[in-house]
Amino acid sequence: MAQARSMRADARRNRELLLEAAVEAFAAHGEGASLDDIAKRAGVGSGTLYRHFPTRQALLEAAYVDRIESIAERAGELAERLPPGEALVEWLNELGAGMLRIRGLRALLGAAVGDGGTECCDPLKSAVSRLVGAAREAGVLRRDVEPVDVLRLAHGVATASELAGGEGTQIRRYLELLMTGLRARGAP
Amino acid sequence: MAQARSMRADARRNRELLLEAAVEAFAAHGEGASLDDIAKRAGVGSGTLYRHFPTRQALLEAAYVDRIESIAERAGELAERLPPGEALVEWLNELGAGMLRIRGLRALLGAAVGDGGTECCDPLKSAVSRLVGAAREAGVLRRDVEPVDVLRLAHGVATASELAGGEGTQIRRYLELLMTGLRARGAP
DNA sequence: ACCTGAACACCGTTCAAGT
DNA sequence: ACCTGAACACCGTTCAAGT
Numbered sequence: 001m002a003q004a005r006s007m008r009a010d011a012r013r014n015r016e017l018l019l020e021a022a023v024e025a026f027a028a029h030g031e032g033a034s035l036d037d038i039a040k041r042a043g044v045g046s047g048t049l050y051r052h053f054p055t056r057q058a059l060l061e062a063a064y065v066d067r068i069e070s071i072a073e074r075a076g077e078l079a080e081r082l083p084p085g086e087a088l089v090e091w092l093n094e095l096g097a098g099m100l101r102i103r104g105l106r107a108l109l110g111a112a113v114g115d116g117g118t119e120c121c122d123p124l125k126s127a128v129s130r131l132v133g134a135a136r137e138a139g140v141l142r143r144d145v146e147p148v149d150v151l152r153l154a155h156g157v158a159t160a161s162e163l164a165g166g167e168g169t170q171i172r173r174y175l176e177l178l179m180t181g182l183r184a185r186g187a188p
Numbered sequence: 189m190a191q192a193r194s195m196r197a198d199a200r201r202n203r204e205l206l207l208e209a210a211v212e213a214f215a216a217h218g219e220g221a222s223l224d225d226i227a228k229r230a231g232v233g234s235g236t237l238y239r240h241f242p243t244r245q246a247l248l249e250a251a252y253v254d255r256i257e258s259i260a261e262r263a264g265e266l267a268e269r270l271p272p273g274e275a276l277v278e279w280l281n282e283l284g285a286g287m288l289r290i291r292g293l294r295a296l297l298g299a300a301v302g303d304g305g306t307e308c309c310d311p312l313k314s315a316v317s318r319l320v321g322a323a324r325e326a327g328v329l330r331r332d333v334e335p336v337d338v339l340r341l342a343h344g345v346a347t348a349s350e351l352a353g354g355e356g357t358q359i360r361r362y363l364e365l366l367m368t369g370l371r372a373r374g375a376p
Numbered sequence: 377a378c379c380t381g382a383a384c385a386c387c388g389t390t391c392a393a394g395t
Numbered sequence: 396a397c398c399t400g401a402a403c404a405c406c407g408t409t410c411a412a413g414t
Contacts, residue, residue: 011397036387045399050389114351145365152351153362156344163302163340174341177333177369199378224406233380238408 072123085140260311273328
């Protein structure tokens with residue numbers, strides 16, 4: 001999907017309007033919000049939505065790409081300020097909070113660590129790889145755990161806290177349980 | 189929903205046909221299978237489906253109620269044969285395998301430990317309560333973890349392994365990580 | 377008392393016609 | 396090159412008419 005200057009002015013404007021409407025709609029009605037409704041609220045024909053974003057997944061990705069990048073950037077800041085183990089936990093905590101606050105982000109990460117994975121969550125994968133690498137070298141992480149395992153489990157933990165209905169108080173507890181398991185030496 | 193003898197013979201038969209079709213459809217197309225299709229395959233009108241099962245959730249529950257009970261019963265057998273900690277892990281492993289094998293069971297447990305909870309998963313809640321209680325008394329489980337936390341985390345772990353696309357090899361690893369965290373003494 | 381199936385509303389997706 | 400919106404297919408849900 002071309003996103004560059006090469007778009008006609010009205011096309012670029014429509015794309016922007018669609019994204020604004022999408023962010024609003026996903027926040028209000030979850031990741032399953034009506035696409036037709038999004039087009040209507042953006043003031044464009046439904047065909048225009050499909051021209052810009054051929055699938056729901058593509059729209060979700062475009063709507064949240066900047067959030068994903070800002071979460072990924074936090075990894076660097078935390079790595080500077082905290083020891084490796086704590087930096088990883090803290091980052092997972094922020095990632096989890098983001099998944100609870102921004103509806104649809106969890107679905108996006110889920111697809112990324114599954115088989116429907118696109119490149120949109122690559123910044124998160126790079127971030128967790130760096131944090132996991134550092135934690136391993138510091139000896140606070142078992143060596144048989146891959147970065148992608150950590151993302152999957154973080155996704156699972158976010159699911160668990162969403163089920164608990166909490167606003168982020170549960171996720172900290174669950175992450176600490178998980179981290180204790182990750183810290184222990186590998187199974188025989 | 190009356191399920192007793194009080195139903196007319198044709199009603200009881202239709203109910204049975206609907207359940208068979210539902211189990212098949214959920215297995216083939218996931219928990220979102222078309223209800224209209226289920227009615228057609230059962231050879232009844234769509235209104236009949238709604239008369240027996242007013243919501244998709246009600247149909248899911250009726251379709252899997254016996255599986256749920258048989259998983260719950262396994263808890264007792266395992267508790268007799270194994271020490272408390274191992275019995276809990278083993279049971280969680282079987283529960284997880286069930287969630288991966290039978291599509292829709294995970295959704296059902298998710299609803300049960302969330303706010304949309306009905307009484308259909310109560311056997312599972314009782315089972316985990318007994319196992320957790322025994323493990324606590326044996327001193328192999330931290331005391332600040334509630335049975336419902338364990339179910340939620342098991343649900344999360346099953347989600348994580350489903351994302352991994354495995355057929356039950358990952359879930360064992362993930363459960364062991366989780367169990368290590370559950371075993372450790374409570375946080376300060 | 378229960379069943380049927382037409383009818384309605386809603387949503388996703390496509391595409392011919394328009395600028 | 397891009398947009399529009401009518402058209403189509405599909406699904407969930409209701410309800411008047413039938414037995």
